[in-house]
Amino acid sequence: MISVRVLIRPKEGILDAQGKAVEGALPALGFEGIEHVRVGRIVELRAEDDRLLEELCEKLLANPLIEDYEIEIL
Amino acid sequence: MIWGVLQFPGSCDERDALHACTVATADLDPGGGAGGTSSSARNVGGAGGTSSSARNVVGGTPGPGPGVNLRSRLVWHEETDLSGLDGIVVPGGFSYGDYLRAGAIARFSPAMGAVAEFAADGGPVLGICNGFQVLCESGLLPGALLTNESTRFICRPGELIVGESESPWLSELETGERISIPFKHQSGRFFAPPEMLAEIEVNNQVAFRYAEGQNPNGSLNDIAGITNLAGNVLGLMPHPEHAVDPLAGTTDGLKIFRGPAGSPGLTAAAGATGG
Numbered sequence: 001m002i003s004v005r006v007l008i009r010p011k012e013g014i015l016d017a018q019g020k021a022v023e024g025a026l027p028a029l030g031f032e033g034i035e036h037v038r039v040g041r042i043v044e045l046r047a048e049d050d051r052l053l054e055e056l057c058e059k060l061l062a063n064p065l066i067e068d069y070e071i072e073i074l
Numbered sequence: 075m076i077w078g079v080l081q082f083p084g085s086c087d088e089r090d091a092l093h094a095c096t097v098a099t100a101d102l103d104p105g106g107g108a109g110g111t112s113s114s115a116r117n118v119g120g121a122g123g124t125s126s127s128a129r130n131v132v133g134g135t136p137g138p139g140p141g142v143n144l145r146s147r148l149v150w151h152e153e154t155d156l157s158g159l160d161g162i163v164v165p166g167g168f169s170y171g172d173y174l175r176a177g178a179i180a181r182f183s184p185a186m187g188a189v190a191e192f193a194a195d196g197g198p199v200l201g202i203c204n205g206f207q208v209l210c211e212s213g214l215l216p217g218a219l220l221t222n223e224s225t226r227f228i229c230r231p232g233e234l235i236v237g238e239s240e241s242p243w244l245s246e247l248e249t250g251e252r253i254s255i256p257f258k259h260q261s262g263r264f265f266a267p268p269e270m271l272a273e274i275e276v277n278n279q280v281a282f283r284y285a286e287g288q289n290p291n292g293s294l295n296d297i298a299g300i301t302n303l304a305g306n307v308l309g310l311m312p313h314p315e316h317a318v319d320p321l322a323g324t325t326d327g328l329k330i331f332r333g334p335a336g337s338p339g340l341t342a343a344a345g346a347t348g349g
Contacts, residue, residue, distance in 0.1 A: 013221070014265065015220075017220070017223055017292075018221060020225075021225050060174070060179075065270075066218045
């Protein structure tokens with residue numbers, strides 16, 4: 001079995017409402033000089049091999065219309 | 075007209091949707107409360123179906139009571155047999171919890187496979203809110219729905235302008251007509267990449283836009299609902315099923331639910347059934 005980590009992020013250029021909300025909260029918490037916050041998600045899984053990973057990402061884990069993904073084999 | 079309303083684990087608007095279907099087309103149920111034997115309008119087609127009860131045809135005032143369409147039903151997500159149904163609603167809610175992404179898991183349900191076939195055969199399919207998200211994830215409609223710009227859940231009355239789409243769902247509405255339909259969602263921001271958006275516009279697939287100044291979520295081009303190219307599949311974010319009773323402040327939702335029955339393609343079939 002291989003350990004896999006998939007990083008999924010909103011595509012560049014699409015307004016990331018969650019990232020924007022986090023960014024908006026930073027000054028009130030005293031964090032200065034931080035910008036372009038983007039929030040995505042990480043999916044960790046174990047697989048027999050890497051054959052199905054691409055399809056898994058395209059069909060389920062990410063929506064390629066709005067999200068980019070990176071597959072990392074650990 | 076006999077409806078099927080999908081029910082996923084996590085659906086929450088399916089009963090309102092079923093109520094809306096039955097009330098809106100009470101006079102178009104060939105069997106109705108009388109327990110008739112005719113089959114559905116869609117399946118009967120031009121083949122000359124058995125006649126429906128006179129009561130439902132003549133006295134078909136929408137509203138609960140003798141005219142209520144009793145044969146429309148919920149369709150559990152594991153079901154694959156949609157025979158006998160004239161229209162399908164994919165309702166709002168949180169299918170399978172929407173844990174991964176709204177509608178992402180529901181698209182793989184057995185029932186959605188059957189809905190895709192139903193749609194390919196030209197059957198009318200309506201996706202509301204989460205149902206719209208499911209239809210987009212399924213590829214039955216173009217685009218995607220993102221978290222509202224505000225990130226907040228919104229729930230309030232709102233107004234839509236009827237778009238240019240030539241869909242059976244809009245047969246009771248005029249392009250440019252203003253209707254009142256409640257907004258109730260957190261992931262309703264319609265998005266499509268520029269080329270796809272241009273195609274949607276050029277092909278007149280926009281069914282509804284938020285009225286001026288009322289776009290609640292940052293949807294591109296104020297899009298609140300779209301159809302597929304053929305027009306038989308409609309998805310919209312606002313909730314027509316919550317707008318069928320005067321108590322709700324608007325009954326404009328009825329016009330959408332009555333759409334397929336009033337469109338030329340299906341009227342002939344309904345007429346044949348209705349004798």
